[in-house]
Amino acid sequence: MSELYPTYYLYLSAFLFGAGIFIVISKRNVIFVLVGIELILNSANLLLATFSKADLNGQTFAIFSIVLTVCEVAIALAILLNVYKTHRSSNLDELNELSNE
Amino acid sequence: MNIEALILLILLLPLIGGLSDYLLGHSRRFIATVFVAISFGLTLYLVLILENPYLAKLEWLPDFQIGIHVDKPAATLLALVAFISLLVHLFSHEYMKEDPSKHRYFAKLGFFTFSMMGLLIADNLILLFIFWELVGIASYLLIGFWFEKEEISSSARMAFMVNRVADVALFAGILMIYRSNGSLFISEIDRSILFLPSLFIAIGAFGKSAQLPFSGWLVKAMVGPTPISAFIHAATMVAAGVYLLFRVGPFLDSDVLVVIALIGVLTALYGAISAITQNDIKKVLAYSTVSQLGYMVMGIGVGAGEASLFHLWTHAFFKAGLFLGAGVIMHHLHQQKQFDAQDMRFMGGLRKKLPWTFVVFLVCGFALAGIPFSSGFMSKEGILVAAWAWADGFGTWAYLIPDVALITVLITAFYIGRLIVLVFLGENRSQEISKVIVFGENGFIKIPLALLALGSVWLVYNINPLAHHSLLDPFIGLSAVSSDSFISIAATGISILLSSTGLLLAFFFFKPGSSFSSRYLSSGEPVSIGGKLIINGLYLTSIYRGFGTAIFSASKAITWIEKQIDGFLHFIAVGGVVLSKVIAIFDRLIIDGLVNLSAWLAGLFGNVTRGVHSSQSQWQIIWLLISFVLILIWILFF
Amino acid sequence: MIQFIQIVFFLLTLIGVGVIVSTKNVIHSVYALALVLVSLAGIYVLLNAELLAIVQILLYAGGVVILLVFGVMMTRRGSGETLISESKNSILALIISLAIFLLLVYLFSNAEVEAVNISSIDQVKEIGVSFLTDHIVAFELIAFVLLVALVGAAYLAKMSSNE
Numbered sequence: 001m002s003e004l005y006p007t008y009y010l011y012l013s014a015f016l017f018g019a020g021i022f023i024v025i026s027k028r029n030v031i032f033v034l035v036g037i038e039l040i041l042n043s044a045n046l047l048l049a050t051f052s053k054a055d056l057n058g059q060t061f062a063i064f065s066i067v068l069t070v071c072e073v074a075i076a077l078a079i080l081l082n083v084y085k086t087h088r089s090s091n092l093d094e095l096n097e098l099s100n101e
Numbered sequence: 102m103n104i105e106a107l108i109l110l111i112l113l114l115p116l117i118g119g120l121s122d123y124l125l126g127h128s129r130r131f132i133a134t135v136f137v138a139i140s141f142g143l144t145l146y147l148v149l150i151l152e153n154p155y156l157a158k159l160e161w162l163p164d165f166q167i168g169i170h171v172d173k174p175a176a177t178l179l180a181l182v183a184f185i186s187l188l189v190h191l192f193s194h195e196y197m198k199e200d201p202s203k204h205r206y207f208a209k210l211g212f213f214t215f216s217m218m219g220l221l222i223a224d225n226l227i228l229l230f231i232f233w234e235l236v237g238i239a240s241y242l243l244i245g246f247w248f249e250k251e252e253i254s255s256s257a258r259m260a261f262m263v264n265r266v267a268d269v270a271l272f273a274g275i276l277m278i279y280r281s282n283g284s285l286f287i288s289e290i291d292r293s294i295l296f297l298p299s300l301f302i303a304i305g306a307f308g309k310s311a312q313l314p315f316s317g318w319l320v321k322a323m324v325g326p327t328p329i330s331a332f333i334h335a336a337t338m339v340a341a342g343v344y345l346l347f348r349v350g351p352f353l354d355s356d357v358l359v360v361i362a363l364i365g366v367l368t369a370l371y372g373a374i375s376a377i378t379q380n381d382i383k384k385v386l387a388y389s390t391v392s393q394l395g396y397m398v399m400g401i402g403v404g405a406g407e408a409s410l411f412h413l414w415t416h417a418f419f420k421a422g423l424f425l426g427a428g429v430i431m432h433h434l435h436q437q438k439q440f441d442a443q444d445m446r447f448m449g450g451l452r453k454k455l456p457w458t459f460v461v462f463l464v465c466g467f468a469l470a471g472i473p474f475s476s477g478f479m480s481k482e483g484i485l486v487a488a489w490a491w492a493d494g495f496g497t498w499a500y501l502i503p504d505v506a507l508i509t510v511l512i513t514a515f516y517i518g519r520l521i522v523l524v525f526l527g528e529n530r531s532q533e534i535s536k537v538i539v540f541g542e543n544g545f546i547k548i549p550l551a552l553l554a555l556g557s558v559w560l561v562y563n564i565n566p567l568a569h570h571s572l573l574d575p576f577i578g579l580s581a582v583s584s585d586s587f588i589s590i591a592a593t594g595i596s597i598l599l600s601s602t603g604l605l606l607a608f609f610f611f612k613p614g615s616s617f618s619s620r621y622l623s624s625g626e627p628v629s630i631g632g633k634l635i636i637n638g639l640y641l642t643s644i645y646r647g648f649g650t651a652i653f654s655a656s657k658a659i660t661w662i663e664k665q666i667d668g669f670l671h672f673i674a675v676g677g678v679v680l681s682k683v684i685a686i687f688d689r690l691i692i693d694g695l696v697n698l699s700a701w702l703a704g705l706f707g708n709v710t711r712g713v714h715s716s717q718s719q720w721q722i723i724w725l726l727i728s729f730v731l732i733l734i735w736i737l738f739f
Numbered sequence: 740m741i742q743f744i745q746i747v748f749f750l751l752t753l754i755g756v757g758v759i760v761s762t763k764n765v766i767h768s769v770y771a772l773a774l775v776l777v778s779l780a781g782i783y784v785l786l787n788a789e790l791l792a793i794v795q796i797l798l799y800a801g802g803v804v805i806l807l808v809f810g811v812m813m814t815r816r817g818s819g820e821t822l823i824s825e826s827k828n829s830i831l832a833l834i835i836s837l838a839i840f841l842l843l844v845y846l847f848s849n850a851e852v853e854a855v856n857i858s859s860i861d862q863v864k865e866i867g868v869s870f871l872t873d874h875i876v877a878f879e880l881i882a883f884v885l886l887v888a889l890v891g892a893a894y895l896a897k898m899s900s901n902e
Contacts, residue, residue, distance in 0.1 A: 007847065007848075007850075008745075008749070009782070009786065010847040010850060011844060011847065012749060012752065012782075013843075013847075014840050014843035014844050014847060015753075015756070015840060016752070016756065017839065017840070017843060018836040018837065018839055018840030018843070019756045019759070019760055019836065021832070021835065021836040021839055022760060022832050022833065022835075022836035023759060023760060025828060025831070025832035025835065025836070026828050026829045026831075026832035026833075029765050030810075030814070031765045031768075031769065031807060031810050031811050031814070032765060032768055034807060034810070035759060035768050035769065035772050035807065036759075038772060038776075038799075038803060039756065039759070039772075039775070042775070042776065042779055042799075045779075045791070045795075046779065046782065046783075049783055049786050049788045049791055050786060052786075052788065056862065056865055056866055056869060057869075058788075059788045059790060059791045059862070059866060060866055060869055060870070060874060062788070062791050063790065063791060063794050063866070064874075064877060064881060066791075066794055066795060066798050066799060067798070067881050067884075067885065068881070068884065069799070069803065070798050070799075070802050070803060070888075071884055071885060071887075071888035072888075073802075073803050073806050073807070074806060074888055074889070074892040075888055075891055075892050075895070077806050077807075077809070077810045077892070077896075078891070078892040078893075078894075078895030078896045079895060080810055080814065081810070081813055081814075081895070081896055081900075082895055082898060084813065084814045090814040
């Protein structure tokens, strides 16, 4: 393999981060926000992987991060299902009270 | 009995008698008279047994004492007052027998007698002042006895008020004496009084004794019942001023004494001149009283206080006799009821109708004129001689005083002669309508008149008709003055000459049938300015009225000024209120506004920053990121 | 020298992100996410992180995407209705995200990254060994967390389906 130009990965990571932020802020559906969160986490993973160099700590932590992300998404979705049951909507604007009664 | 009880009885018996007469109605008519008679008897007893002057003091307020001082002159005068009061009581029984308010009359008489006696024995100046005022009140009550008539009540008010004005000066003098002497007791004054207090006391005495310029009230006071005029204005009240001057005379400032003599002699002249023109009997006698009082005051001024006291005594007798006689005349003529019973131009020939009165009038009139063989001659001589002697020692200009006094003798004789001629001699000039005589000369009338005439004759006093000492000397303290000096002979001679001339002139001018008298009787009011001035007594009463009006107008002016000041103050107050309202508005708008503004800003800021904790979770994330970006920028670039 | 394969993966990533950002359809965004994840795995391979790439595909592209699809399916109003979501605050979000992007770019421009060496070590074995030696605590904790998340999610999901 020839030398890769590593800085582009960083820029990609920054881009992913920015996009993720954009989606989290501006989208109204909960699933959309979860997608955005995934993008952010992935940008962090990419960063970790880019800087892992000789030792493999970067990768290790990236693996940890992925595992935790999976847990988080599972729980988030479970909560979403519960919230959807009471509010009948997955629109973030309408999900601003704990109980709809 | 001891002296205190004696004195108390003397004083209180007339008062009690009068009050009981008032309360019990006049059914028991003689209670007042009897009590006064008893009081008179007691005064005689007092005079006889009094050896040394009696002093008594009483502490009526803490640290303040009042006291009485009874010596021979005071006791003598007490007897005089009691005697005259008794005679007036007797006379009044007949004179007032038709009057429905008799009981009130006798009550007031008793009150007056009590006040006058108290004045005579007072030693403390404050006590004297109290009795002075009581006498003033009693005289007001008595002068205004027939108060239903407006003119009478206003004359009584004028008498009282003029006296009050003079009493202000008297009180000021008393206070100044207290200040300089430390004590208010006449018997304790040990050095001569300064000029100003002396002057004030003199002015106070002038008021009571109707000297110039206070003479107006006495003439006006003739509207009272004639026995009252006899009592008050002949014998007692007007003598109170002379008595006061007599008491403090030795201590008065010498300049003030000169002033007193001057005022006295001028008053004598004024009274005499006014008397010769009057048509009203009582007015003639009133001006005559003013004139004789002037003599007495002049006597004090030249240092002959005892002579003045003697003249006071004799004047009491003959003037009271004249007044009571005039009362008889008036009552007799009132039955005619068609003209003013006091106008002499309508009288005449009364010697036939009222013989007793005629004799009494003659005797008392001669005493007034100062004819020898009368008591008046003796007392007037004493004063004239003393005045002459005093002027001798003073200087040429001082001769003015005895000279004017002698001129007044002439005029005095003239006016009394005129009165006697017009009233008694000749034929009756009035038309008689009815011959019913209701008031005649009965016992009640005759006895007082007789006693008074008796008191005007020389025999009572001294064998020598020409002397001017008397039995009374030891009682009034007259010291022996040589009566052989040139002065006394000259004065005596000149005065005899003048008085006889006056009487003859009067007879000559006014005898019935003379051309002058017929011209006089048909003339009306005087037309010349001089005539008008004289007959109206120099318009003194009008001057008094003018004073009152001026003071009233001044007070109205001051009230108006007060109103303006009130308006100004009101304006200031309103201005203050307006200013406070403006400040309130300022306070509300600006200061409160500032506070409100700051609160609003805080609210605004709070509202703005509250947005961070929005209910929408994405906004929270936005805020988080914004602050993250800002911190990052700050870290990177600053 | 930039290799062709890099560009491909980069482009795939960019396209995927672009789709996510611009679409309104939720399910389309989930599909685009799957694409991004897979392309990221390819980039991991290029970065000599083989295990990471495999784990990414297994867990992310396999697990998370499936979960998201299930979520989309369960939160629809009716059957057959596409879940449309509109965006708000786009301008503000654009500004902020642009700001962050630029800041990060600026940060990264000063970084020094070494070139990647393709090593020949057995990464799977090494990482496995390091799990159980250097990072044993984290490993156990991760297992624990997984268990808890599993139980919790199951419980929550069960609750929501019990009506």
